[in-house]
Amino acid sequence: MANLARVLGWVGVVAAFILAGAAHAQPVSSNQELIQQQQQRRSEQPGNNAPVWREIRSGQPQFNSVPGRESGVLIVSSGQTWRALRDGPIMRYGGWLLVAVVVAIALYFLLRGPIRLRGKPTGRMIERFGGFERFVHWSVAITFCIMAITGLVILFGKVVLLPLTGHVFLSWLAALSKYLHNFVALLFILSLIVTIITFMRDNLLQAADRKWIATAGGLLGGGEVPSGRFNAGEKGWFWIGVLILGIVVSITGLVLLFPNFDQTRETMQIANIVHAIAAVLFMALGLGHIYMGTIGMAGAYRSMRTGYVDETWAKEHHALWYEDIKSGKIQAKTEQSALGELQRQH
Amino acid sequence: MARMKFLCDAERCIACNGCVTACKNENEVPWGVNRRRVVTVNDGVPGAEKSISVACMHCSDAPCIAVCPVDCMYHTEQGVVLHDKDLCIGCGYCFYACPFGAPQFPQEGAFGLRGKMDKCTFCAGGPEADGSQAEFEKYGRNRLAEGKLPLCAEMCSTKALLAGDGDVIADIFRQRVTVRGKGSEVWGWGTAYGPPKGGQKPAPERSKP
Numbered sequence: 001m002a003n004l005a006r007v008l009g010w011v012g013v014v015a016a017f018i019l020a021g022a023a024h025a026q027p028v029s030s031n032q033e034l035i036q037q038q039q040q041r042r043s044e045q046p047g048n049n050a051p052v053w054r055e056i057r058s059g060q061p062q063f064n065s066v067p068g069r070e071s072g073v074l075i076v077s078s079g080q081t082w083r084a085l086r087d088g089p090i091m092r093y094g095g096w097l098l099v100a101v102v103v104a105i106a107l108y109f110l111l112r113g114p115i116r117l118r119g120k121p122t123g124r125m126i127e128r129f130g131g132f133e134r135f136v137h138w139s140v141a142i143t144f145c146i147m148a149i150t151g152l153v154i155l156f157g158k159v160v161l162l163p164l165t166g167h168v169f170l171s172w173l174a175a176l177s178k179y180l181h182n183f184v185a186l187l188f189i190l191s192l193i194v195t196i197i198t199f200m201r202d203n204l205l206q207a208a209d210r211k212w213i214a215t216a217g218g219l220l221g222g223g224e225v226p227s228g229r230f231n232a233g234e235k236g237w238f239w240i241g242v243l244i245l246g247i248v249v250s251i252t253g254l255v256l257l258f259p260n261f262d263q264t265r266e267t268m269q270i271a272n273i274v275h276a277i278a279a280v281l282f283m284a285l286g287l288g289h290i291y292m293g294t295i296g297m298a299g300a301y302r303s304m305r306t307g308y309v310d311e312t313w314a315k316e317h318h319a320l321w322y323e324d325i326k327s328g329k330i331q332a333k334t335e336q337s338a339l340g341e342l343q344r345q346h
Numbered sequence: 347m348a349r350m351k352f353l354c355d356a357e358r359c360i361a362c363n364g365c366v367t368a369c370k371n372e373n374e375v376p377w378g379v380n381r382r383r384v385v386t387v388n389d390g391v392p393g394a395e396k397s398i399s400v401a402c403m404h405c406s407d408a409p410c411i412a413v414c415p416v417d418c419m420y421h422t423e424q425g426v427v428l429h430d431k432d433l434c435i436g437c438g439y440c441f442y443a444c445p446f447g448a449p450q451f452p453q454e455g456a457f458g459l460r461g462k463m464d465k466c467t468f469c470a471g472g473p474e475a476d477g478s479q480a481e482f483e484k485y486g487r488n489r490l491a492e493g494k495l496p497l498c499a500e501m502c503s504t505k506a507l508l509a510g511d512g513d514v515i516a517d518i519f520r521q522r523v524t525v526r527g528k529g530s531e532v533w534g535w536g537t538a539y540g541p542p543k544g545g546q547k548p549a550p551e552r553s554k555p
Contacts, residue, residue: 038394047528049356052387052396056533063389065363066380070447074385074400075537079443083409154415154437162417171416171433178435182459259438259460260453269442 031055069262082269086276094280095156101284105291115297117312125308126325127333128229133198134307140195140242143188148283150177150184155276182257189250196243202229203238208320226319229330237289245282249275308335348511349425350468350490351539352499353519354399357529358506361386361397365498365507369401372469372497373486379450381466382498399507401498402427402448402466403538410440410449424490425512426468431484436460445537468509469496512539 038051056062061072070076129137153161154177162170209232211225217233218224225231230238252275256268294301297317303309314322324330361384369375369382382401388394404427411419411427418433419440429440438460440449454461471488474481481488489496499509508515516532523530 035388035391035394038388039392042393047357047526047530049396049529049531052356052394053531053533055387056398063386064383066366066383068380068383071380071383072385073447074387074398075445075534076447077445077537079409079445083413083443087412158415158417167417167430167433171418171435174416174437175435178437265442265447268438272442 031058031060034058070264076265078266078269082273085273090273090276090280091155091159094276095159097280097284098287101287105287105296109291109295114295117298117310117316119312119316121310121312123336124311125335126311126314126322127307127335128303128309128314129307131307134304136191136194136198137304139191140188143184143191144286146180146184147188148279148286150181151279152283153177154181185253185257189254192242192246192250196246199230199238199242203235205232205235206320209235224317227317227321228324229318229321231318233292234289237285241282241285241289245278245285248278249282252278347423349513350404350470350510351425351512351515351535352401352403352468352496353508353515353535354533355506355508355519355522355529356396356398356531356533357522357526358504359384359397359399360504360506362503364501364503365399368497368501369466372489373467374482375486376452376464378452379464381448381450381464383447398533399498399502400446400448400534402444402468403446403534404466404468405538406540409443409445413439413443415439422470424470426470426490428467428470428472428485429463429465430473431462431464434462436462438463440465446534466496469494 034051034055038049038055041048041051056074059073059076061070062074064072153173157170157174157177161173165173206228208225208227212218212227212232215225217231252271255263255271256275259268292300293304299309299313303313311322314325321330325332363384366380366382366384370380373381375381382399384397384399386395386397388396404425406425408419408421408427410429411421414429415437416433416435418431419427419429422428436451436454436459438449438451440463441447441451448465449463450465451460451463453459467485467488469487469489471477471481471491472485474484476488476491487497494500496509499507502508508518519532
């Protein structure tokens with residue numbers, strides 16, 4: 001089931017099939033060979049129905065007078081695989097991965113503390129994010145958090161919350177989560193697409209990113225490596241997290257969100273597995289991004305809230321970007337702010 | 347206590363759909379939902395046609411119970427798999443997991459939004475008080491509480507569909523196979539009740555949620 005090529009091929013097929021709007025189940029085509037075998041068996045070994053059982057096992061839809069998708073299929077075994085993967089590795093490793101990321105971030109914060117400015121703020125402010133960029137960022141950020149929390153309730157609620165809350169509260173919370181997850185999904189996908197378009201240009205890889213990656217952004221010593229508007233860490237989050245995982249989560253999510261396009265159970269099982277794996281990785285990376293954007297680095301949250309950073313902040317964290325602004329290569333708005341308030345913030 | 351099971355004898359089923367109709371009528375099943383269906387393999391091909399009636403098989407290690415994110419499904423003392431519609435959120439996970447296609451969802455609102463799951467209850471109702479109006483409206487008749495077996499099997503014209511204590515119906519079937527000397531396959535039992543190992547273990551007992 002986890003055959004990567006097959007899954008990738010399948011994602012493509014699903015994308016095409018969503019665009020087409022309708023895909024039809026395979027026409028009822030009985031396996032001629034098995035029919036002949038069965039007819040032969042009847043004279044040679046009366047009562048041996050093995051070919052019939054094989055045909056049932058093939059998963060081909062048979063004749064059935066009850067209308068409905070796959071109602072002519074007697075038995076589907078892939079549900080067991082889906083169950084084993086979901087209740088097994090995905091919940092176990094996925095759950096512990098998220099716990100491990102939270103613990104690692106907490107330890108790092110306790111031991112090293114937030115990254116503060118070394119120099120004094122100048123009071124000269126440079127615009128880092130325009131109004132539209134901030135609107136797009138917060139749209140995708142808020143919808144991401146709603147999708148993540150509601151998704152966690154549905155995946156881990158039974159294990160984590162049920163012993164604490166009991167059945168009635170969990171059911172209420174899960175129902176709320178299901179509706180939020182289903183409806184906010186569309187807003188999330190829309191803001192995700194606009195985010196990708198808005199931030200793609202400045203996330204293209206540059207020569208300077210190589211050194212940043214080699215020293216893990218200065219984490220391995222040697223101080224912070226000069227970077228452009230976004231450093232390689234932010235670019236990694238953009239390409240791997242927002243772009244790849246975001247699109248995978250969106251496509252598989254749409255397959256599950258609209259079960260009325262005649263997709264089979266197997267399609268939805270694969271979609272659910274891919275969705276869960278991608279979502280857990282997306283959340284794990286997202287935790288890192290949220291940490292750096294809030295308590296991990298002084299001035300980072302302010303930059304996405306107000307749009308402005310101090311010159312010292314720009315010089316220390318994004319030196320190449322700062323030089324480009326100073327040399328006039330990049331046009332950025334500047335502003336003078338009250339120094340006292342700034343020092344309090346940084 | 348008896349472990350309730352279904353058994354469909356493929357040598358006897360004539361695809362009359364009497365079981366489907368009996369179930370719909372007795373349980374006043376919601377529109378668009380069929381708790382039982384009859385599938386015909388090689389329909390109209392002489393010498394190769396076989397029919398099987400299938401519904402929830404009330405599995406021992408039920409995948410639907412395992413994957414339900416709100417834990418709304420449970421085994422009764424008789425091994426019947428029931429669910430609590432008041433807790434069900436209509437996520438569809440039981441439908442992904444079930445090998446027999448038993449869980450059904452009435453469409454609620456636009457875009458295939460799922461309502462609360464509905465499936466065969468072995469004519470055993472739900473968690474409400476036995477025989478109560480609330481139980482009937484949500485799950486249909488509780489015939490087991492009245493000392494009766496599921497109506498689909500009771501109405502079966504050729505007695506192809508057997509329902510009841512697994513040991514008893516297995517004995518009936520064994521006798522048939524001995525007499526006719528063929529058709530010994532018990533369809534679906536390996537998947538639903540595990541490999542045969544000389545007398546089935548009773549289903550793990552669980553309290554109602």
